[in-house]
Amino acid sequence: MMMYIGIDLGTTFSLVSYLNPQGIPALFHDCHEVDEYRTPSCVYISENGVLVGSALEELLDDEPELTQARFFKLALGQSQVVYHDELGRDWSPQGLSALVLKKLLKDVQAATPELIEGALIAVPANFTDGQRKATKEAAKLAGLKHVKLVEEPVAAATFYGYQQQGDNTYFVYDLGGGTFDATVLQVGEQGLYALATQGSNTHGGKHIDDIIIAYVMDEFERRYGQCKLDAANQTKLRRYAQEVKVKLSKPGKSHLSKTLVIAGQTLDFILTQDKFNQLLEEFVEQTLQVCEHCLQAAGMDWSFIDTLLLTGGSSLLPLVKDKVAKAAGRSPNDLVCRQPHQAVAYGAALLAEQMFVTSPTKSKTLQGVCSYNLGFRAIGSDGKPKVKVLIAQNSPVPALASHTFYTNRDDQTRMVLEVVQQRDDEEPISLGVSSFLIENPKKHHGIEVTLGYDLEGLVTISAKDPATQKVIEHVLGEESLALNAQLLQEQQWLEQIEVNV
Structure with missing residues (x-):
């Protein structure tokens, strides 16, 4: 048997999806943790093996000083080494992304004997050509032979709209782990048509973490003086920032109290919802400016939008909901925010078979636009x-x-x-x-x-x-050739690697 999978290869978390026998999108769970469906996009390589995802996060509980790789999705397409492992090897973002993909494929193989015929990977709409090609290179390094790309807002809109009737104009506000996309689409019986897209590579959950960490360090240094953070303290602060986002996204939560130990000094820290909102005010306003540019490019204003979709984990923040609703002239309850962590992966699963198997009688039109x-x-x-x-x-x-x-x-x-x-x-x-x-x-x-x-x-x-009328030969530049040599080296390493053994 053959199957098609959808993959959300995220900055902070990655998911792999499929259509169950009833045609409903579902997620593959971690092969070691049946209740875990999201894989943290982090990697640690040592002489003892390769850890990816939750297995690494658990080790960091005891050994926060470990040098790990994360947020490497943001470096895709930049032709640079981003991680030096404990064996003295240099890794590109493609190689690290391939390790995350290998972990996801391991989860698939543990759950089903079916062979993967094709994989549809979701990418941010504002990804450049270099970033898109690097994503496909990562998939090839991971052993995926047939790979296509779909833009994350298109996948999210597909998931939200696949059971809807009639024609609707959607606005997708996609605040992911490392990027932000704003996209206007028309979804109907005939298919899905993107009208305009705009995005930012400097607005995502990771950048919210940075704002929280900077505030904590300001308070710490006001009390104890300047401090240079080592790897262990960076890990502690990153985890605290993620805890803040999760807990202050819950209804009725007014503050978060925490005793932080940083560089041997104790800081009793209280972050209120009001202060948190104040810290993020400018950040959210900047995403709304991107939204306005997107609407202008589509020749629309908010009154043209039938359904406003929020997706991406950081879209759960109350400030995001309130400000987006106010900008659009709506109530926060009018916004659709259903399974924002999973929506992109679910949409990729719904589209995967259509993208690989051409069936004019069944397939709907999928019309995208270029972001540059x-x-x-x-x-x-x-x-x-x-x-x-x-x-x-x-x-x-x-x-x-x-x-x-x-x-x-x-x-x-x-x-x-x-x-x-x-x-x-x-x-x-x-x-x-x-x-x-x-x-x-x-x-x-x-x-x-x-x-x-x-x-x-x-x-x-x-x-x-x-x-x-003769076709003229096209020659790659030296930089492309050098990158190919790096990827060939990493391919040899990856062929010998098993993750989370």
Whole structure:
């Protein structure tokens, strides 16, 4: 038997899902803990083995000083090493993400003899091309052969809307562990159509943790003076910040009292709900600015929205509910916040089979939009770099656009172009330098270059000679080749690794 799974590969927690025999989405539980369905996205590698998720969290209760890797999802696509293990090996975000995926796959294999035919992994809507490709690289390293991507707000809207009747305009406020997405979608009998999306990589649950930790340290240093935190104290404070979020998200909870021991000093700490809200006021307002930009891009205001969905664990915070409701001119009770931790994974399970098995009679349309402008950066006539946009942000995907570039001298053997993504007035994000080989053209010889987004939001690039219609060879830059070498090394390590043994 073959099966298709959905995966929410999160910054702080990861989940793996499937459709049960009744067609209802469900989660695979931890193979060692039947009541545990969320895997903390954290890794520890030592000479004794590899621990991922709750197994590591339990060890940290006794050994908080251990050097662990977490939040590595935020570094995907940056071509950097983010963890140095106790065996002297350097790990990329892809390799660490692959270890989390291996743990999830172990849970699947313990629960069912069915083979995984395909996996649909949810990614933030504001992920760049580099981050999306890095996610697929992680899946390949973990041994998944058939992988596709879906955007998290699309997955969440699918879960909330799959049993609804009629046409509705949804606004998804997705405050995840490390990122924030705002997305407008239309959901109906014919399918799901994204109209606009906007996001931030600096607004998520991890950043709320940082705000709480900074406040605690301000109070500590006011009493005891400056202090540099070691790994053990960082672990203690991170856990306290997470406890604050969970407990002050519960109805009727007015404060949290805790005795903290930091660097050998005791701090009796009380954080009230009012003070907590004050700390997060600016943070939440910034997410609402992202929401307004998203509505403007869709040509709408809040009155056009039929259903306002909150998803992601941090969306449970009372301040988030109150401020989003006020901005939208609604009561907090009008907002839909059903199983925000699981919604993305459930939606991925619902979409997985549709994404892999084409059945025109059963499949509904799934129409996304691109979250970035796509084009080239080149030096203009004034000597300053300029970006030529070929595909605008929030264009429906898949999308293709072409532009003809010309050689500037005789016997030019290659044309070098820098592909970039860009959002609003932000700095362009380089996707790398691409070289196109040319067969002895004359000066002003035209080369037609085509950029595109596919259904997964991945960038495609090709070129041809308009005179001969011949496809021109595309050569990767040195940075891409170096990254491939790093991933090949990690693949060899991963083939020998079993997690949580």
